[in-house]
Amino acid sequence: MSRKPDRRAGAGAGGDAGSGGGRTHVVAVVVTEPADAVPLVGVEAAGAEIAVVSLRAGAKDGRAALDRALTAAADRGCRVLGGPRVLGVDGTDDPATVAALLDVLRDLDPERLHTLDPDPAHTSYDQASGMPTYDVPAEHGETAVGALAAAGAWQAETGRPLYVDCHRAHAEPESGVAGCRRYPAPANWLSAGFDGRLTAFLPTAAGVVRRHQDTQGRWSAPEPVEGPGLLPGLLVVRDPHGFPHLFALRRTARDDGGVDVEVVHAAQYRTSEPPTPWQSIGGPNAVDWRRGRAVGFPAAAFDAAGNLFVFVRNFGHSISWRCQSADGGWTPWQHLSGLRVADELVAVTGPHGGVEVYARVRDTARTVRWYPGQGGAWTEDRTVPFAARPGTLTPAPEPGAVLFRDLHTNEASVWRPGAQAPCPLGEAKGSGPLAAVRGVEMDGWAYSVLVAQGAGGTCAVGAYPEGRPDTGVWWQDLGAPSYDAPAAAVTRTGLLTLAARTPARQLLTARREERPGALVFADWRPARG
Template identity: 45%
Template sequence: MARATRRRARRGETSREPLPGTDSRPGRAAPVAIVVAGPADAVPFIRSEPVGSVIEVVCLDGGGDAEHRALEAAVTQARRRGCVFPGEPFFLDAEAGNLTGQILDTLHDIGPLRVRTLDPDPVHDDIDRERKLPIVNEPQARGQVARSALRAARRYQLAVGTPVFVDCRRAGAENGLPAEACTRYPLPTRWLMAGTDGRLSAYLPTAAGVVRWTEGATESEGWRGPELLEGPELMPGLTVLRGPEGYAHLIGLSRTKRKEGGFAVEVVCATQYQTGRPVGPWTSIGNPNGASWQKAREVGFPAATFDAAGSLHLFVRNFGHSVSARRQSPKGALSGWETLGGMRTADELAAFPAADGGVHMVARARDARAAVHWYRRDAASGWAEDRRIPVSPYPGSLSAAPEAGAVRFRYAGSNEVCVWWPGAQAPIGLGGPDGVGPVDGVTGADIQGWGCTVLVRGGAGGVAAIGAHPDGRPDTGVWWAESGEPSLVPPAAAFDSRGRVVITTVGADGRLRVARQQLGPSGLEFTRWEVQ
């Protein structure tokens, strides 16, 4: 790959020179734009791209010869496994200013469905004891490029009117991990949800905010969407919950500029009361480190669940790498932030209700292949910590199980899907070591008259895999079958108004795919995928 010099990121000002051995024929998947500070920063992104990806690299500067050699090697390896590079990397003009505008013009030239960039708010490495401020040793250019890429991707999506999915690679993430294992703002595991009228809605985060697909009143009407929901500027992650009243609750992080300087990062939430109607107003739940914006910007992505009394329990990884919790009553009253302390945790939490009405939270440990479990029976009992749980999760795989009081994860040693109930001496293995990411599912599915748990996960090459076991008996084993449909996001499952399991994915073209269970004597069968 020849080194480009100051290639301008302006529409119409440059011609694309395809790399030898690449193929830019029409009909391929939409490109992914990798926007980074220097060539070496692009290497882990390229290595984690799946087979068949169309990759465009955008760099703030050209870097040195060693960086270019590393980039060339990564491109060569990616081409060998079937990835496509339509042209040489873009190198922006850092001295010209308006970095956001340069990236925006580049995105218009590329036309990406996905944008992958660096961490806009890397966590601190040390503390300035005198000024009592965090010290971040990550190069400033990386955060600058990431923040500009987020702004540019938002403006690009608003201009073209189609979803753009953004992934920010967490600073300091281990090399070799797949993208799903080191994202700063995770995609939701449960993003398909039935409303009070039984119709399904799908919610996903994009560069410009949350987009929604809504099921029609009848199957023949199909789905409406994707529709961009009104709201604040959100970071590209989302938590979706179905509350006890049947409403969908959307939880995310907003990042806004402060008049006094710096940026305010807050947990925000909104509620979908009626299917297909506008969501309610986005309200702030705050930040456990809100007294200092320099600390508050490091907050992890929120996890949440409801208890039996209808209170919302929200958890975030705080500045000190422990967990902070806050509770909202059914009437909207907020408790203060409570620091749980204990084991230092990574940016990966799973919250889920207990069978006895309480609340569980499991967090992946920051410094070991382990996890910590917190439990609260009721408001009077307080939180109890258990560090000796037999949970060793592969990064990016923790999720609340469809059964009350259980968590699913991929075992760090083998990538096998597992389920664990608090109090159990060991998790139960469910097979499925191929693929990456979390597992979604539903319980109580009718399969030949038996109540079963149906699971869905990302499989080999991102193809959705579906499995099932009798309700409450994961020890009987799970037989997994590929669905034939690759997905850009973790596949999701829910029941429709007729009690059928519905599986949804997002294809390489950014369009929603839907498959429904076919009830009858033939076992677990689904319709062909319908493109919405």
């Protein structure tokens, strides 16, 4: 057995990260009325400059509640850029409102934008009229649509990425940004090509952007992965050959005044070339756009034979799925009966080579799993012995297993089917999901490496012998500030690279240094051309 990985971050691990680590970044919060901004302000961590933009002045008690939330944010270490900017517009997603919001964004030059949910979850359904009912005003969704349009126009105008979070109605700020998102940010957003070159994929206001290395290791500027109407979320999944596949939701207006929301898919086969055009996978309730707009964000995985399975939460809050065979043909959307689920799924490839899917149960602190049983029929497993913190379910390095943060303790944990209890991983002070890679060699032994947003928002790295998290995880803080989860990638030759997004739109990377018995990284360096 090799020695434990060195806990040191490596000489100068802060490196160039230090130049941006103390810088603040502007976060625009766009809402209908001041009261709507309270939970959105509540998730913001120290170091941000918060500017609230409200379409209407709202009621006195709502303005007072926002004042208290902004005071609390200042006490946490945020800088508040004055009181809410009230636009005083009657419309919400009309061209005049979008133009007014665009003017504000030009003035603020934000790096991130928080807004509401354009397609909130329904609370009931009137069979006679065919109309869903909601417990949030229709103006919330319209405000979000206007904010997304203005943010996309600003990014197209400036060429600078703008990262957007749409917050689910009634989400608890205590869950953090990841737990409040309607459209999740990717956990595994860094990919290594066959030639060893890296590509980073990130969702923005104007769709997905990618940055990739050339043959000299220099990074490209952000390049759009063309696709109008993409909502600000992304899933990145590798196929059995190692190629990255991208999954997102696309929202397009209909001539009759409705909207279509559909799952879309693209793939990158060469680092030097753009991904394929986005292809629509549709949705399980596409016949009626009012039901179809409620589709959840997709989860996906490939089985050992190369068949692609895609899962979504449907209008009835259960799971629907489609499969693309290795030769390209798609099955129709099919339904998984069983418990109602929240809008958070994760698909994994099991040790048997088939695909399994996990979900948080709706309105209950539980997790449920479906796996292929005898004859290929889906079997529901309600005995999964953990409850995950919202926004933290991700695939584990071990086949069929999942990573998550415990709902009650926040500790990072892993669970594999058949285990009586999850295995704690010893990291409870961070936030958000974990990303993982396997096959990192030290002294002839293979290790799995975890990366997470640790205490204080910096990049934390842990390692354990592959398949043996029960032996203990050795964590180290690498110092680089990371907005959202950092990522990791391993090339076919075993080179491990970490990546983190920092304030001021920087992408930092750090390569592992080859030292016997140690997991040590070189200085963080900005990804530059």
